[in-house]
Amino acid sequence: MEFVYFLIETAIKVIVVFAVVMLAVAYMTWVERKVLGHIQVRYGPNRVGPYGLLQPIADGIKAFFKEEVIPEKADKVVYVMAPAIPLVASLSIFSVIPFGETVRILGREVKLCIADVDIGLLFVFAMASLGEYGIVLGGWSSYNKYGLMGALRAAAQMVSYEIALGITVLGILMLSGTLNLSEIVRQQIEGHWFVLYQPFAFILFLICMFAEINRTPFDMPEAESELACGYNIEYSSMKFAMFFMAEYAHLLAASSLVTVLFLGGWDGPWLPPGLSWVWFVVKVGLLAFFAVWVRGTYPRLRYDQIMKLGWKILIPLALANVLFTGLFMVV
Amino acid sequence: MILQWIVFILSALFAIFSALMMITRKNPIHSALFLIGNFLSVAVLYILLGRQFIAIAQVMIYAGAIMMLIIFTIMLISVEELKKVSLLKFGAGSVIGLVMTVLLFGFLASSVAVRTLPGLKGGFPLERIQELGPFKVIGGLLMTKYLLPFELASVVLLIGIIGAVILAKKER
Numbered sequence: 001m002e003f004v005y006f007l008i009e010t011a012i013k014v015i016v017v018f019a020v021v022m023l024a025v026a027y028m029t030w031v032e033r034k035v036l037g038h039i040q041v042r043y044g045p046n047r048v049g050p051y052g053l054l055q056p057i058a059d060g061i062k063a064f065f066k067e068e069v070i071p072e073k074a075d076k077v078v079y080v081m082a083p084a085i086p087l088v089a090s091l092s093i094f095s096v097i098p099f100g101e102t103v104r105i106l107g108r109e110v111k112l113c114i115a116d117v118d119i120g121l122l123f124v125f126a127m128a129s130l131g132e133y134g135i136v137l138g139g140w141s142s143y144n145k146y147g148l149m150g151a152l153r154a155a156a157q158m159v160s161y162e163i164a165l166g167i168t169v170l171g172i173l174m175l176s177g178t179l180n181l182s183e184i185v186r187q188q189i190e191g192h193w194f195v196l197y198q199p200f201a202f203i204l205f206l207i208c209m210f211a212e213i214n215r216t217p218f219d220m221p222e223a224e225s226e227l228a229c230g231y232n233i234e235y236s237s238m239k240f241a242m243f244f245m246a247e248y249a250h251l252l253a254a255s256s257l258v259t260v261l262f263l264g265g266w267d268g269p270w271l272p273p274g275l276s277w278v279w280f281v282v283k284v285g286l287l288a289f290f291a292v293w294v295r296g297t298y299p300r301l302r303y304d305q306i307m308k309l310g311w312k313i314l315i316p317l318a319l320a321n322v323l324f325t326g327l328f329m330v331v
Numbered sequence: 332m333i334l335q336w337i338v339f340i341l342s343a344l345f346a347i348f349s350a351l352m353m354i355t356r357k358n359p360i361h362s363a364l365f366l367i368g369n370f371l372s373v374a375v376l377y378i379l380l381g382r383q384f385i386a387i388a389q390v391m392i393y394a395g396a397i398m399m400l401i402i403f404t405i406m407l408i409s410v411e412e413l414k415k416v417s418l419l420k421f422g423a424g425s426v427i428g429l430v431m432t433v434l435l436f437g438f439l440a441s442s443v444a445v446r447t448l449p450g451l452k453g454g455f456p457l458e459r460i461q462e463l464g465p466f467k468v469i470g471g472l473l474m475t476k477y478l479l480p481f482e483l484a485s486v487v488l489l490i491g492i493i494g495a496v497i498l499a500k501k502e503r
Contacts, residue, residue, distance in 0.1 A: 078364070118466065122387045129395030133367070136399070140360065140406055148406065155403045159396070179466055312424070316431070323435055330438075 013114045017094050021249060026056035028248040032292050039296035066237035075141040082138035083239040086246035089131030093253040096120040098182040100266045100277030112277055113182055120181035124257055125166060131250065132158045139231030150230025153303060154214060160310040161211040167318035168208060171201045171325040172261050185265030193264040201321050202262045204314060213250045216295040218306055255287035335379055342375040359405045363398060370394040384469060
């Protein structure tokens with residue numbers, strides 16, 4: 001009987017998290033265009049609904065009904081499969097993210113986390129690295145030289161920044177001594193937020209995060225001015241939209257991870273434990289806004305500069321961070 | 332439990348299927364994709380055996396990192412040749428690197444030689460492993476009892492990387 005309750009509970013949690021994340025992804029596109037618009041002294045979308053609020057829905061309907069074009073020389077199976085990979089990967093990251101204090105619903109202790117596993121952090125990194133295949137294969141399979149160039153750039157960039165990202169997180173792991181994300185949050189609630197102990201790692205992590213999810217100033221794989229959009233150049237209709245949904249879902253997943261690792265997860269004053277997830281949502285929202293802000297502020301880096309920054313600056317700095325964390329812990 | 336049997340049979344069948352497909356495809360990228368599928372289904376088998384760490388390491392290192400490099404190489408071979416880059420330059424970077432290496436190595440050596448090693452002591456029967464969780468046990472053992480082989484293995488890997496760079500440079 002306990003097993004049946006567990007299945008029902010998990011199914012409900014999966015549905016709720018999936019629905020909230022997809023809605024947030026849809027409205028991230030609206031936020032991005034609105035905020036970018038205001039940064040560039042424009043209005044942004046303002047035709048569909050009040051303040052253009054129905055724009056994402058209109059976009060979705062449009063993407064669904066557009067004609068599907070598959071290039072004749074494309075590798076058909078891989079071409080169709082590619083957009084689904086990053087979306088599935090970035091959505092499954094949310095399965096280990098804890099977003100609130102344990103609550104009691106109908107006399108049952110319900111953890112506000114789909115799967116509270118010991119390998120949480122490793123799972124996030126594994127899923128993030130699997131998601132890269134979608135971009136690489138999408139660019140390769142569409143039989144287009146711009147697509148292939150974008151895919152190669154994406155592969156090289158994400159592999160190199162993943163190293164720096166992993167080493168940066170080591171500082172947190174040394175402090176907390178656990179890979180369980182809920183446990184990391186709990187330690188921050190009892191002590192201080194890890195951003196106070198690891199401010200350097202926090203900044204490094206944010207930089208690597210932008211590179212990992214291919215956002216400006218590191219959006220070389222889809223540089224419009226030289227690659228005509230890069231890996232998704234041959235994609236149309238819903239497949240094109242799926243690449244974008246994956247990008248925003250990955251952005252939200254990365255923001256959630258930063259919140260959990262550095263900003264104390266659901267920790268915050270005033271709210272009762274049952275509403276602690278509100279703080280989590282607020283922090284993720286602020287980080288997502290920060291990502292849009294950065295996009296509106298910085299120009300794109302040149303490709304060789306991106307690789308140089310990753311290998312020659314960020315990785316040594318991340319190693320130095322590990323070294324000094326270790327020294328402080330020993331002394 | 333019946334559920335575990337179903338998952339086991341499905342993932343084992345998929346592992347065999349993808350292994351067969353991998354060795355029969357003509358397109359190297361398709362072979363690589365089936366190899367990824369094989370790694371993922373083997374990871375599922377590891378989870379069924381209750382070995383979370385080895386499963387996630389399989390996904391992260393083999394399916395994620397190594398296969399990405401293989402696909403990258405396959406795509407690169409048919410596309411473009413890398414520009415010649417001189418890899419051996421001495422400057423401020425090598426000095427900083429040397430200092431960091433000496434610091435890190437001294438840190439490691441002193442913690443091995445002077446201090447008694449922190450971490451877990453004693454034997455590891457199954458009950459203790461389950462109580463501590465697999466990561467603490469694996470990490471603790473690697474950093475105490477098996478520290479020398481662990482470090483030697485990393486040095487061997489480093490030699491392998493340097494050897495690969497030298498070989499690749501000689502061909503041009």
